Structure formats: C-alpha cells, structure tokens
Amino acid sequence: MTTYAVTGATGQLGSLAIDALRARGVAPSDVVAIVRDAGKASGLRDGGVDVRVADYADGAAVRAALEGVDRLLLVSGSEVGSRVPQHTTVIEAARDAGVGLIAYTSILRATASGLALAREHVETEKVLAESGVDHILLRNGWYSENYVAALQPTLDGGVLYGAAGDGRVAPAARADYATAAAAAIVDGTPRVYELAGAESLTYDDIAGILAEVSGKPVRYQDLPQTDYAAALAQNGVPAPMNEVLADSDAGVARGELDGDATDLTGLVGDLTPFRDVVRAAL
Structure with missing residues (x-):
C-alpha cells in the first residue's frame, strides 16, 4: 500500500490533484493533505483524507507531516521570490522523513526557458537533483x-x-495538469514530463x-x-x-x-x- 502526500492541498491545483488521486482508486486514508490552515481543509477531512498542518518554511513541521509518506507531490509555492528556500525546506524534510519519490510542478522546458518564472523552478530542480531522492519533474505549461x-x-x-x-x-486546464500529476506519481517512474x-x-x-x-x-x-x-x-x-x-x-x-509536447495527452488522454x-x- 502506497501513501501519497500533496502540499498546498487546499489550493487550486493541490485540491484537484487529490481528487485525481482518488479518481485513480487511491483510498482517502492513503492520501495526506498538507495544508497551512486546517480550517480550510474540513471537506478533505470529512472525506477521509489525513490532513496535516505544515508551512513550506517550517522544516520541522514538514518533516513531521511527511512521516510515513511514500510519495510526495510538491506543488510549487505561490510566493514568487521565496520559493527556492521554501522548496528546499520541503525537499530536505522529505529526504529526512524517508519519502521515496517527489513529484514537483515545474514549468515548461524550464532549463531552456527565458521566462522570469523559470528561474526558481530551475533552482528547485537542481535541489531535487542534489537531494538523492528519486523525482518526477512535471513541467507544466500555461493554465x-x-x-x-x-x-x-x-x-x-x-x-x-x-x-x-x-x-x-x-x-491546458488546471484539472488536466492535476490529472497528469496523479497519473505520473501513481506510475512512480522518475522522469521529466513536458506538459502543454x-x-x-x-x-x-x-x-x-x-x-x-x-x-x-x-x-x-x-x-x-x-x-x-x-x-x-x-x-x-x-x-x-x-x-x-x-x-x-x-x-x-x-x-x-x-510547442508540440505530447506528454500531457499521454498521461490524461483527451484534454x-x-x-x-x-x-x-x-
């Protein structure tokens, strides 16, 4: 039995990713929703999902929240300019907690991109590469x-x-990216997906x-x-x-x-x- 955790679980993408995991047959009890505000997660808790509170910047709290988790979907943070240290904290906590696989929501063709948004994603991808943890890069295009x-x-x-x-x-629709994330993390193969x-x-x-x-x-x-x-x-x-x-x-x-990347269609089917x-x- 595999336990999946999703960060930002009450956010737009994170909540859809939990829905997508459940649609793929993952039991609610095998899903850990990591949230900042437990008050916003009552619907998840009522649905049987294990809700745990942790802020991206609080390494000890994230480490505790990831106890017993096998695979983590790290939804990139929303605080532009602060995301690299926040993501690093989560990745290090996941490594220390024994998480076996991290899937991270990056940006389309990150390492070749000239977008300002790509910089923090590229740095996070480097942190993942250096962590020693198996990982999946979900390089999402525009929503x-x-x-x-x-x-x-x-x-x-x-x-x-x-x-x-x-x-x-x-x-592509946010729900399609969420479905792709669920499909990739359930499959569990470490690789890069270019999603457009x-x-x-x-x-x-x-x-x-x-x-x-x-x-x-x-x-x-x-x-x-x-x-x-x-x-x-x-x-x-x-x-x-x-x-x-x-x-x-x-x-x-x-x-x-x-671009002509087809990984999203491959994971989701009709978009x-x-x-x-x-x-x-x-």
Missing part, C-alpha cells in the same frame, strides 16, 4: 484559467490586453473564443511589455506579479509557452478544450 481570471472586465470592456504579439501559447495543451493559440484566437462563447465582441490589444505591466498594476495586480505576468506574455511572443474552460468560467 487556460489564466485567461479567464479577469474575464468579466475583459467582456465588459471588449478588450483582451496583453504583450504577446502574434506569439502562440498551448494552454493540444491547442496552439494566438491572443487573437483567444479573444475570438472569448467572443464566441460569451456572445460579446472582444478584440486583442497588444501593448509593449512595460506598458502592460503598468496597466496590470493600475488594475490591482501587485508587484512583482504584474512584472512576472508581463514577462510571461513576452515569453509567449517568443514561443516559450507553445479539456479552451472553449470549455471559458464556458465554465461564465
């Missing part, structure tokens, strides 16, 4: 949900803003799909990277995330979040169409 996070203002204004030029992106969606879309394509599904006119307005970062800040996106998002759009312009993600958001 389809990134384009519907501010859907209502986009529809109200009729404009999708960005800095991607005529570059293409291959997004099956659709290759320009931002004009994305604007067209938003318009088609919503029934409202939407066009794409391309901005210089610095102007887009400033616009995001003016609309409430805090630093440094506004700069990171603008930089990521510049990466789309260079083709860094596009969720971008249109369906938009429809669900509406």
